[in-house]
Amino acid sequence: MNIEDDFLSYKEFNILKKVILSPDKITKVNSFPWFLCEHDPAAQPFYFVHLFYVEDKINSEYFDSLSPLLESIHNQNEIRSLKRVKVNFYPGGKEIILHDLHTDFPYSHKGAIYYLNSCDGYTLIGDEKVESVENRIVFFDGGENHASTNCSDQKFRVNINFNYF
Numbered sequence: 707m708n709i710e711d712d713f714l715s716y717k718e719f720n721i722l723k724k725v726i727l728s729p730d731k732i733t734k735v736n737s738f739p740w741f742l743c744e745h746d747p748a749a750q751p752f753y754f755v756h757l758f759y760v761e762d763k764i765n766s767e768y769f770d771s772l773s774p775l776l777e778s779i780h781n782q783n784e785i786r787s788l789k790r791v792k793v794n795f796y797p798g799g800k801e802i803i804l805h806d807l808h809t810d811f812p813y814s815h816k817g818a819i820y821y822l823n824s825c826d827g828y829t830l831i832g833d834e835k836v837e838s839v840e841n842r843i844v845f846f847d848g849g850e851n852h853a854s855t856n857c858s859d860q861k862f863r864v865n866i867n868f869n870y871f
Contacts, residue, residue: 707831710782713820713843718774723822723840725771726756726793727864738768740795750803750856754795758866759788772866779818779868783845789815789869793822796856796863802827803856810848810869817848818868827857829865838863 714722729736740754758766772791779785789811807830810817819829819836820843829836829844831852836844838857846852848869857863 707834707836708783708845709836709842710845711839711842713841714774714778719841722771722775725768726822739766750796750799750805753797753856756793756795757790758793759791762788775820775866779843779870783816783818785816785870787871789871791866791868793864793866794854796827796854798825798857798859798861798863800858802858804830805854807851807853809851810867812849814847814849816845816868816870817850818843818845818870820866820868822864822866823860823862825857825860825863827855827863829854838865 726738727736738756740756743753743755744751756766756768758764758769758772769791776785821838821840823838824840825838827838829838829852831844831846832850854865855863
């Protein structure tokens with residue numbers, strides 16, 4: 707596992723964050739499309755996702771907004787082939803809820819999680835907690851057990867997940 711802070715330049719980070727999280731100046735509504743995903747009903751019953759890339763093809767008109775991030779990941783940890791790219795939006799709550807341990811795919815492959823906002827949520831990879839710090843990325847084996855959380859000190863927790871070879 708490798709953690710890097712300030713992964714993108716300040717300008718690149720803010721452009722990406724604006725695309726995904728900023729509301730429209732007139733309507734005050736975020737126009738980025740989020741899709742409901744049911745979760746463990748005993749813990750956190752839902753979260754939202756947006757699939758940028760899945761099943762060997764681009765799945766989002768917003769995929770190009772990831773170009774600086776994908777280029778930086780490639781420069782750091784060569785991307786030969788993308789498997790999946792998605793962004794997760796976890797609503798905040800009164801307490802932190804650790805979601806179930808899982809693997810992204812049942813085989814060894816490269817994984818990265820890029821954090822769009824700072825909060826008290828975290829990612830558990832093996833026995834290590836990776837705190838949610840905006841513009842941080844963690845590289846790890848996506849076939850290794852890991853788990854996400856929501857947050858309790860912000861309205862939401864957002865990260866972008868990459869699976870690749």
